[in-house]
Amino acid sequence: MVLGRDSAPEGNRVNKGAGKAATIRDVARVSGVSVGTVSRSLNAPDTVRPGTLGKVRAAIQSLGFQPDFRAQNMRRRNTMTVGFVIDDIANPWHASCFKAVDAEMRQRGFSLYLMSTNGKASEEAAAIDMLQHGRADGVIMTINNEQDARTIKRLKELRIPSVLLDRDIPLEIDAVLTEHATGLRQATSYLIGLGHRRIAIITAGRDIRPGRERVRGFVEAFEKAGLPVPEDLIRSQSLSVDFGFREATALLQAPDRPTAIIAAGNRILVGVLRAIQQQGVSVPGDISLIACDRSDIALLYPGPITLIDRPVEDIGRTAAQLLLERLSGQSERPAQRIAFPTHLIMGGSCLPVPK
Amino acid sequence: MVLGRDSAPEGNRVNKGAGKAATIRDVARVSGVSVGTVSRSLNAPDTVRPGTLGKVRAAIQSLGFQPDFRAQNMRRRNTMTVGFVIDDIANPWHASCFKAVDAEMRQRGFSLYLMSTNGKASEEAAAIDMLQHGRADGVIMTINNEQDARTIKRLKELRIPSVLLDRDIPLEIDAVLTEHATGLRQATSYLIGLGHRRIAIITAGRDIRPGRERVRGFVEAFEKAGLPVPEDLIRSQSLSVDFGFREATALLQAPDRPTAIIAAGNRILVGVLRAIQQQGVSVPGDISLIACDRSDIALLYPGPITLIDRPVEDIGRTAAQLLLERLSGQSERPAQRIAFPTHLIMGGSCLPVPK
DNA sequence: GGCTAGATTGGAAACGTTTCGATTTCTGGC
DNA sequence: GCCAGAAATCGAAACGTTTCCAATCTAGCC
Numbered sequence: 001m002v003l004g005r006d007s008a009p010e011g012n013r014v015n016k017g018a019g020k021a022a023t024i025r026d027v028a029r030v031s032g033v034s035v036g037t038v039s040r041s042l043n044a045p046d047t048v049r050p051g052t053l054g055k056v057r058a059a060i061q062s063l064g065f066q067p068d069f070r071a072q073n074m075r076r077r078n079t080m081t082v083g084f085v086i087d088d089i090a091n092p093w094h095a096s097c098f099k100a101v102d103a104e105m106r107q108r109g110f111s112l113y114l115m116s117t118n119g120k121a122s123e124e125a126a127a128i129d130m131l132q133h134g135r136a137d138g139v140i141m142t143i144n145n146e147q148d149a150r151t152i153k154r155l156k157e158l159r160i161p162s163v164l165l166d167r168d169i170p171l172e173i174d175a176v177l178t179e180h181a182t183g184l185r186q187a188t189s190y191l192i193g194l195g196h197r198r199i200a201i202i203t204a205g206r207d208i209r210p211g212r213e214r215v216r217g218f219v220e221a222f223e224k225a226g227l228p229v230p231e232d233l234i235r236s237q238s239l240s241v242d243f244g245f246r247e248a249t250a251l252l253q254a255p256d257r258p259t260a261i262i263a264a265g266n267r268i269l270v271g272v273l274r275a276i277q278q279q280g281v282s283v284p285g286d287i288s289l290i291a292c293d294r295s296d297i298a299l300l301y302p303g304p305i306t307l308i309d310r311p312v313e314d315i316g317r318t319a320a321q322l323l324l325e326r327l328s329g330q331s332e333r334p335a336q337r338i339a340f341p342t343h344l345i346m347g348g349s350c351l352p353v354p355k
Numbered sequence: 356m357v358l359g360r361d362s363a364p365e366g367n368r369v370n371k372g373a374g375k376a377a378t379i380r381d382v383a384r385v386s387g388v389s390v391g392t393v394s395r396s397l398n399a400p401d402t403v404r405p406g407t408l409g410k411v412r413a414a415i416q417s418l419g420f421q422p423d424f425r426a427q428n429m430r431r432r433n434t435m436t437v438g439f440v441i442d443d444i445a446n447p448w449h450a451s452c453f454k455a456v457d458a459e460m461r462q463r464g465f466s467l468y469l470m471s472t473n474g475k476a477s478e479e480a481a482a483i484d485m486l487q488h489g490r491a492d493g494v495i496m497t498i499n500n501e502q503d504a505r506t507i508k509r510l511k512e513l514r515i516p517s518v519l520l521d522r523d524i525p526l527e528i529d530a531v532l533t534e535h536a537t538g539l540r541q542a543t544s545y546l547i548g549l550g551h552r553r554i555a556i557i558t559a560g561r562d563i564r565p566g567r568e569r570v571r572g573f574v575e576a577f578e579k580a581g582l583p584v585p586e587d588l589i590r591s592q593s594l595s596v597d598f599g600f601r602e603a604t605a606l607l608q609a610p611d612r613p614t615a616i617i618a619a620g621n622r623i624l625v626g627v628l629r630a631i632q633q634q635g636v637s638v639p640g641d642i643s644l645i646a647c648d649r650s651d652i653a654l655l656y657p658g659p660i661t662l663i664d665r666p667v668e669d670i671g672r673t674a675a676q677l678l679l680e681r682l683s684g685q686s687e688r689p690a691q692r693i694a695f696p697t698h699l700i701m702g703g704s705c706l707p708v709p710k
Numbered sequence: 711g712g713c714t715a716g717a718t719t720g721g722a723a724a725c726g727t728t729t730c731g732a733t734t735t736c737t738g739g740c
Numbered sequence: 741g742c743c744a745g746a747a748a749t750c751g752a753a754a755c756g757t758t759t760c761c762a763a764t765c766t767a768g769c770c
Contacts (some may be wrong), residue, residue, distance in 0.1 A: 021488065021514070023726055034750045039728055049736090049748060069489035071726035074429040074755055081468075089469075090450040098444055099471055106470075111485065113436075114444075114469035115461075116454055130466065133376065134424035134756095159376070270651050277655065296625050296652050300632065378756055389720045394758055404718065404766095426756035429725055489726095 022063040031059035042067065073134070082323060083131040084112050085141035086165075087119040092295045093266050093312060094142075097165065100316025101140060108324060110137075119144045119240075121151060128154040136160065138323045143167055147207050161326035163319045168209040172335040174322045176315050180210050180264075183308040183342030184217030185224070187262060187290050190306075190344065192225050195353035196260045196288065200233035202247045202272065203264035211236050214264045233258055244271025252279045252287075259353050260288035264308075266295055273301060288350040304347035315340055377418035386414035397422065428489070437678060438486040439467050440496035441520075442474040447650045448621050448667060449497070452520065455671025456495060463679060465492075474499045474595075476506060483509040491515065493678045498522055502562050516681035518674045523564040527690040529677045531670050535565050535619075538663040538697030539572030540579070542617060542645050545661075545699065547580050550708035551615045551643065555588035557602045557627065558619035566591050569619045588613055599626025607634045607642075614708050615643035619663075621650055628656060643705040659702035670695055 028035045033052060041048050041056040048056070059065070073079050082105055086094045102112050113136060117123040124143055128151070131139055139162040143151050146169055155162070156171055164175040184201070191199050201218045204211030215236050222229040235247040244263060251258055252275060263269040269291045276283060283289045283301075291298045291307040298305045318338055325333075383390045388407060396403050396411040403411070414420070428434050437460055441449045457467050468491060472478040479498055483506070486494055494517040498506050501524055510517070511526055519530040539556070546554050556573045559566030570591050577584040590602040599618060606613055607630060618624040624646045631638060638644045638656075646653045646662040653660045673693055680688075 024728095025726075035727085036729075036751070037749055040749090043728080047748075052748080066488040068726055070425070070428040070432070070434060071489070071755095072728080073425040074725085074757090075727045075729085077425070077755075079425060084469075089444065089453055090447055092445060092447070095445040095450060098469070102469070102471060111468045111470070111490065113466045114439075114453070114457070115466070116457060133421040134426070135466065270655065273655055277657065296650075297655065300625065300628055300652065301655075302632065302657050379758095380756075390757085391721070391759075392719055395719090398758080402718075407718080423756055426725095427758080429727090429755085430757045430759085432725075 021068070022065040024065070024067065026063055027056065027059045027065050030063060031055040077134075078137050078327075079134060080109055081111050081113060081136045082327075083115060083127070083136045083139040083141070085115045085117060085124065085127050085131075085139060085143075087117050087142065087144050088267075089114060089116045091266055093293045096312045097316040097319075100313045101320045104317050104320035104324070117144065121145060121148045124148075125150050125154055128158065132159060138162060138327055140165060140319050140323060143169075145207050146209065161323060163323045165315070165319055166208075166210055174326070174335050175337045176319045176322065177209065177337060177339040178213075178310050178315070179339050179341050180213035181217035181220070183292075183310070183344070184214045184262070184264065185221045186217075186342075186344050187306075187308050188218050188221030189225065191260045191262075191288065191290070191350065192221060192227065194260075194288070194350060197227065197353075198230060198233065198256065198258040199260045199262065200230070200235065200247075200251050200258040201262045201264055202235045202244055202251075202268050203262075204239045205237045210239075210265070218262070230258075239265040239267055241267045241271040241274075244268030245275050246271070248272040248275035249279065252276070252281055258287070260290070260350065262290045262292075264292045266293045268292075269295070269298060269305075273297065284349050284351040290350065294345075298347075301349075303349065304345075305349040306347040307345050308342050309345050310342045311340055376423070377420040379420070379422065381418055382411065382414045382420050385418060386410040432489075433492050433682075434489060435464055436466050436468060436491045437682075438470060438482070438491045438494040438496070440470045440472060440479065440482050440486075440494060440498075442472050442497065442499050443622075444469060444471045446621055448648045451667045452671040452674075455668045456675045459672050459675035459679070472499065476500060476503045479503075480505050480509055483513065487514060493517060493682055495520060495674050495678060498524075500562050501564065516678060518678045520670070520674055521563075521565055529681070529690050530692045531674045531677065532564065532692060532694040533568075533665045533670070534694050534696050535568035536572035536575065538647075538665070538699070539569045539617070539619065540576045541572075541697075541699050542661075542663050543573050543576030544580065546615045546617075546643065546645070546705065547576060547582065549615075549643070549705060550710075552582065552708075553585060553588065553611065553613040554615045554617065555585070555590065555602075555606050555613040556617045556619055557590045557599055557606075557623050558617075559594045560592045565594075565620070573617070585613075594620040594622055596622045596626040596629075599623030600630050601626070603627040603630035604634065607631070607636055613642070615645070615705065617645045617647075619647045621648045623647075624650070624653060624660075628652065639704050639706040645705065649700075653702075656704075658704065659700075660704040661702040662700050663697050664700050665697045666695055 024035055024038050027038045033056060037048060037052060038056055041053055045053055084098055084101060089095055098114065105112055115127040117127055121144060138160050142165040146167055155169065162173055164173055166178055188199060203214045206212045215234055219229050237243055244267065248261060248271060251261065261272060263272040281287055289305055291305045294309055298307050322336060379390055379393050382393045388411060392403060392407060393411055396408055400408055439453055439456060444450055453469065460467055470482040472482055476499065493515050496517065497520040501522055510524065517528055519528055521533055543554060558569045561567045570589055574584050592598055599622065603616065603626060606616065616627060618627040636642055644660055646660045649664055653662050677691060
């Protein structure tokens, strides 16, 4: 490879406009046909005679013509773009979900706008506003608060199809959900089976579906076992690292410390582990731990952590498909809600309670 | 909040087209001025008389008019969109970088396409192709192989401004770099100072700048100390988890096991830790470890790992600014290369070599 | 009140495509 | 070789903005 030499001739020109690009008109002129025929050669080649097609293609080739995307958007009234709105792309679950959505969308010619809202309702509203009026054809999103009036209003007035991820809103919007309640019931029952009674759960607030459902599953497990629900150990407020850290610290320092913690949330787990480390507690020796969602840390933390998994690729792919269905135009079906099951992956972070 | 009731009336209509949106023509008609004046009211309000402006604004308000983004793109010949091309958004460093770029760009009205190429040259080429011809105004990217002919060719012919992240290519392209060599020299010297001689480095191949530079810094540290370079412990090939795992496993099983490993790469660290865990080795008791870049795992792995940090926010912001400069049009300056320093953050993963 | 320069406004021409009705060119059967 | 019908092509009208030139208005000055 003689890169150095090869690139020298044009080496010191910074890429920029680089002369006018050929238009469909140029192609028409060069190939001696009308503009309409060139367009049809591109979009419906079977309606143009082979001879003509050849001439057009030759002209396209020689001019290096590529249709201008903006003009196509303008005329076709779409953008082949979809917004993916979440609170934080640094959350590995969101990153995986994005990849699944992207894979599905890209192969159909769509590009994805990624908008990370930092969990702020104002940024959320701004993101939704931005996608309207011809910036995107559809949206896939996880909003931060199912009750925020501003966001609800935006969604109600949204002019493009949308799919909610793991959120539940009293509007007719497609949604892809997770059966968090089942997962938590199962995990909690497992701990109860190991003899745990003082089990804590740290998770999102009840203002979003994952918070509500997880707490519900947690409570149901105790009820099913005929045991009193440890209300004082339910910490349901936020999915943030900080919340996880704060609550875990408090729980670990309490006189009647729990024997197990369910860190029900990706980021929460990080906070919980930080607290565990800071308090010098050992897992599973001093306390049992269950996490939610795969992540580097959950799979690796000195020994894999027992966790409630969910099929993130399926979830992403399904969200993409629901949206594509609507974007393809023909489907006027009522809104659909699809839920995916979780399953418990056994790690080494849980032990039976010593007698 | 009476959500249930409020949303009932429109509740069972799935969002969709929802009637024609008002155009600038409608606004002109309603406010009794010409189309041109409406446009100027929006884009240069100080050139229209206050009275007129009032009428126009009233009409806009009453019609709920918002300019059609596609038409603006068409006419203005831009898209207010920038591509962010990387190999894997699940890499937390990339996620942080994206957020920094996004913050800077969003406040100037740009949206970001995120394209995750999975490190495949074909997807990389496809991504770059896709961004051309009016789909984006510029690109920020980390390509996967600085020697791949296909990618180089794409870059050379790219018609929109671009910024490279941490890559070095013999073309006139803006780039934001990291002084990996300095970081590695420092880290290696630190280990040498602790008495280590059998120090291994696992990092990217020499086909990309981080690989080359890191190995260079590593070698220089030995030379500066007047010590022989442990060539057999330099494993420079890929940034992947798998490579980290494979090489770490081999190193740990070797008869003359190193006393320290530098896991020079975000993902590599995950692989290395997996190997360490599987081999039942303890850090820092059995082996010292240094990582690159902050991540949940580096900060948390039973005790924070000593690591070579770099200012990811500054890097992202700078990349965005370089691009914005070019996009603003007036700057015809030669390509710029800006390098950021690293610094060593002391964790607890290194110990002196016992005599 | 008339004049001029400057400030506002109107109207139309782009921007590059797709699409649709009208027109031309094939094709095959006689 | 002609004709009808089908197939292919042409040409022009959109799509919704911005922008430029020309036309009109306003204010200030004498």
